[in-house]
Amino acid sequence: MALIVHKYGGTSMGSPERIRNVAKRVAKWVRAGHQLVVVPSAMSGETNRLLGLAKELSPATSTPELLRELDMIASTGEQVSSGLLAIALQAEGVPSVSYAGWQVAIATDSSFTKARIESIDGERVRGDLAAGKVVVITGFQGVDSQGHITTLGRGGSDTSAVAVAAALHADECLIYTDVDGVYTTDPRIVPDARRLTSISFEEMLEMASLGSKVLQIRSVEFAGKYRVRLRVLSSFTPWDIDITEEAKSGTLITFEEDEKMEQAVVSGIAFNRDEAKISLMGVTDKPGIAHLILGPVAEANIDVDVIIQNVSHDGRTDFSFTVHRNDFARTMDLLKTQVVPATGATAVIGDAKICKVSIVGIGMRSHVGVASRMFSVLSQEGINIQMITTSEIKTSVVIDEKYMELAVRALHKAFDLDQPPVAA
């Protein structure tokens, strides 16, 4: 007998018929002898409907008082879907009880609409599980120390599920979603892309932040921090498929290296074409220059991704960074009006037609020459590298966006990602 947490997204909960199928799937796990906690999202479209009503009435300016009320309103979507799922389970003959976040209690800070979970009191849930019940807990929400309802932000139900799994020391947290796992890269770009049977949470973090939209990034951080075995799998398989098969499907996100069965050096190729590159040429190289350039950018609430500063010549250096393409024009203006005068830069050069391509792999820690192999592959394809950054398990390059597909496909093939992995 294992304690398992299931999480179902809004599409899976989208209608009474679909909720009934979720109940049948959960009942199958119960009949196989497991204890189950289920964290559902709101029925698809419901959160947007509720926030749409609120928007029609909202004042012009957003205040903490307004955000608090938005959370009161938006949190009801999960309360309804949780109650419905408990009823559907009861109809399947499975004893079940649903709880809102405040009832269990999922304690958060007071950052309305983007709260962070601080603790979960699992006692009540453990009591119900011991009594043979399936416990349904609303995703997406919690309660602050003042008893105000909070929500965790879009996609927060993933984090709720992982946090609940951590608090209960669950054996595994299964995230049922509309994709069947994590792929070596986007199959729309590389038809040979393979589903990974497992990936380390560190790799998953790098993949997620680079654009793989499978899981809310915070849930992966949580899983890593609290060592929760996390599996992403499809909610579109028939509910009555063999449970042994279902339990091995999707992609397992592991926190222990030795648990990882695939020993490929590189696990996946991520890419992002939402960025733009900006370079300040010939800035005076003196202490504090990075802050002098990026301080005003940060103050304008513009996120900076890649940052490069190379060694200087004759007391002057070139300073480059990337921002989201939507912030490109605003950043260029800001630099020209505020930063150039302060830094003595000779020119500001911007380019929105770039992309970032990354290889991600925990094996890079122990294998030398992986980055240079990447550069060599791109060179063979005649692709010029404009910027390079590296971390322990990731190497990213900025290149002309027109080469993106070519680069991703060439790297995918060069690192054998189209081949089934060799068992360790």
Added chain:
Amino acid sequence: MALIVHKYGGTSMGSPERIRNVAKRVAKWVRAGHQLVVVPSAMSGETNRLLGLAKELSPATSTPELLRELDMIASTGEQVSSGLLAIALQAEGVPSVSYAGWQVAIATDSSFTKARIESIDGERVRGDLAAGKVVVITGFQGVDSQGHITTLGRGGSDTSAVAVAAALHADECLIYTDVDGVYTTDPRIVPDARRLTSISFEEMLEMASLGSKVLQIRSVEFAGKYRVRLRVLSSFTPWDIDITEEAKSGTLITFEEDEKMEQAVVSGIAFNRDEAKISLMGVTDKPGIAHLILGPVAEANIDVDVIIQNVSHDGRTDFSFTVHRNDFARTMDLLKTQVVPATGATAVIGDAKICKVSIVGIGMRSHVGVASRMFSVLSQEGINIQMITTSEIKTSVVIDEKYMELAVRALHKAFDLDQPPVAA
């Protein structure tokens, strides 16, 4: 400065536009210097929508576990409307905060879907009021001692509003609804029916239980018990009508006799044509006979209204009572199969074509001859009286249903209810 509780029904909260009008009305009261607590119902149609979803998934049998989930689901309707109203108030420049029942805390027993309020902790609300905020509290719901969400049953928001007013010692509780007050009788039957400017809560109880659907009966009991000044008034007046005029509109339900300005002996004529009459003829008159007859009826969950037993002749008596027309056939069967053999009754006679007409008035306490005046009026109209029951402030007769309109009109005129009252 007064502390006022407003309650708005589902129709008044039916759309963002209507919620905005409620906010404007509340803001008008705030600007006149009052402290406001507002208790809204769910947006019209929402509770039915939610329970409809639940019904699609519900198991065949109703259990406490199922009812608990129905309350989880149904309670969200008021949480949404309360949050929306708080936002609309903020947009009007009025600081506001909304609370679900559990947050304030409206403590109830654990009778899911028909819970009763046990206490309200007004401390949090008083703090917010003192800080200049309008406090919006969800109607219809509370929380039991185990932290489960409960609901109070249909129309429960009236009771919530009165209970909140009682807990806060509010100066008045205004129930905004789709009628503009309590009438001397149904204007569809008597076009001359007048709106009462005030009515005692005891009269209101008798009127309500006899079919006036203005207020949930329990809210009136609550108002009487805790001496809450309660006013029923229209939510369809323009929000910007003069506040002095609005404060005097509708019908005030008073708990102090000397507060009642109208000194009419009879305040209203109530009627009910949903009943059927059943008589057991010639039952042996011995101790326990009433229980012998009505025990099996009660066990079958059939509500009995009027009960008449006259003096006996030769050790035998006739025993009559009324039930809801829907229960008529079932009751007749029950009597014939179970009760007649046990009581030695010579016959069972049923009649579903009857109605009950009542005069209600607190003045009946101190005026003699009111009942006999009623009988005289009916006699003059040639209406035969089949049954009579009286209480301290009400006299009811059962008559042939075809005379109902005639009886109501004749009584309405005979007791001068079509005339403006004489000031005390």
